[in-house]
Amino acid sequence: MKISDIKKFVEYLKVINKNRFYLSEEFIKWNSSNFKMSENESAEVYEINANKISRQIKSYIESCESKHIFSEFKFDEFDADVLINTKFLEGKDQKDNIEYKLEWRxxxxxxxxxxxxxxxxxxxxxxxxxxxxxxxxxxxxxxxxxxxxxxxxxxxxxxxxxxxxxxxxxxxxxxxxxxxxxxxxxxxxxxxxxxxxxxxxxxxxxxxxxxxxxxxxxxxxxxxxxxxxxxxxxxxxxxxxxxxxxxxxxxxxxxxxxxxxxxxxxxxxxxxxxxxxxxxxxxxxxxxx
Structure with missing residues (x-):
């Protein structure tokens, strides 16, 4: 899988408005829709490229941290297949501020x-x-x-x-x-x-x-x-x-x-x-x- 396609998938992840979501599930949905594959075929693509996808996501999160800007998500501490939406990690006021900043940024x-x-x-x-x-x-x-x-x-x-x-x-x-x-x-x-x-x-x-x-x-x-x-x-x-x-x-x-x-x-x-x-x-x- 091309790095450019993985980056497009990361862009897709940025707009997911869920508290937490499974990386593998979201990839299967995204890949099936964009490349006209069955869910089983997309699952195979994910298995082959899982490490590359995780590295790209980690790279994006680390880049945001180094630039002192908000990242849309972070990895769950206990499950490497789960991403947590960062705006749901804070109290209501902070959540609203993060959501506001991300949208308008x-x-x-x-x-x-x-x-x-x-x-x-x-x-x-x-x-x-x-x-x-x-x-x-x-x-x-x-x-x-x-x-x-x-x-x-x-x-x-x-x-x-x-x-x-x-x-x-x-x-x-x-x-x-x-x-x-x-x-x-x-x-x-x-x-x-x-x-x-x-x-x-x-x-x-x-x-x-x-x-x-x-x-x-x-x-x-x-x-x-x-x-x-x-x-x-x-x-x-x-x-x-x-x-x-x-x-x-x-x-x-x-x-x-x-x-x-x-x-x-x-x-x-x-x-x-x-x-x-x-x-x-x-x-x-x-x-x-």
């Missing part, structure tokens, strides 16, 4: 594929704001070697944290990379951005970073680099990001950030009962003003 993800690179760069400002990055400045010149924005992140406004955290502050620089065809980020782009981060850490010379203000360049606060894309990062791109200490966010992560009630209300279309691409473009225009 996927809708935002599809919208992000339909805007152009200029719009995506502007939308990056909203994504950063949702992550409590302040004083965000969008650069305009290409001379700044891939630095599309800069700003600051601090924890002083989070009252529930101990006093020690009030002293945490970081300079943030970032690059935004848009993909029209959901193509993965080129590892060379990540490496190039990492090189620029290291240059900035060592310099106080404004002649190279012409779009960064003096206070930002001369500040002694540590620098963190953030790379944002609407697609995904191949393994080699992740390796370079980790080597340079770059935080990297992909399309699923930023879609979950955007899936707030405030943003959904702004983009919701009463006629289609869905998010509106036109309203997203209007929101982006407002950001640019």
């Amino acid at each position: 996927n809708k935002f993800y599809e919208l992000l594929k339909q805007i152009d690179w200029r719009e995506f760069e502007l939308l990056g400002q909203l994504i950063l704001t949702e992550n409590h990055i302040e004083n965000i400045q969008i650069t305009k010149s290409q001379k700044d070697q891939g630095i599309d924005f800069y700003g600051y992140f601090s924890l002083k406004n989070i009252k529930s944290l101990p006093r020690f955290y009030n002293y945490f502050k970081f300079r943030i620089i970032g690059q935004v990379k848009h993909s029209e065809k959901n193509k993965g980020v080129d590892h060379q782009k990540v490496a190039s951005f990492g090189t620029e981060i290291n240059k900035l850490r060592k310099t106080t010379d404004k002649s190279y970073f012409v779009n960064l203000d003096d206070d930002f360049i001369n500040s002694k606060w540590p620098i963190l680099g953030i790379f944002i894309t609407n697609s995904y990062y191949p393994i080699k791109a992740k390796d370079f990001a980790n080597e340079y200490g770059i935080i990297y966010w992909d399309g699923e992560q930023i879609s979950q950030d955007l899936a707030t009630k405030k943003n959904i209300d702004k983009l919701f279309d009463d006629i289609s009962q869905d998010l509106s691409l036109e309203k997203l473009k209007e929101l982006i225009k407002e950001i640019s003003k």
Whole structure:
């Protein structure tokens, strides 16, 4: 069985709205429907590919955990053939929040594929704001070697944290990379951005970073680099990001950030009962003003 077909099966599992379900049973139903096989034939296909299917599902769950986003399901602790719907694992309020985030995250993800690179760069400002990055400045010149924005992140406004955290502050620089065809980020782009981060850490010379203000360049606060894309990062791109200490966010992560009630209300279309691409473009225009 092709990996691409197994990935399609994983996508099918994401929309199952049951408390718990048997992986083998769902595969037999899905495979019989999609490949016009009998249940017995599909059961044989499952037996042959069971390990590959389980590995693909585990890989997806681990990917969600590493990105700090919700996964739609997890394996039962005692039965490897059972998947548990994660939204049923929590109390009612948390269940509703997970269900809400999962539903709208996927809708935002599809919208992000339909805007152009200029719009995506502007939308990056909203994504950063949702992550409590302040004083965000969008650069305009290409001379700044891939630095599309800069700003600051601090924890002083989070009252529930101990006093020690009030002293945490970081300079943030970032690059935004848009993909029209959901193509993965080129590892060379990540490496190039990492090189620029290291240059900035060592310099106080404004002649190279012409779009960064003096206070930002001369500040002694540590620098963190953030790379944002609407697609995904191949393994080699992740390796370079980790080597340079770059935080990297992909399309699923930023879609979950955007899936707030405030943003959904702004983009919701009463006629289609869905998010509106036109309203997203209007929101982006407002950001640019």
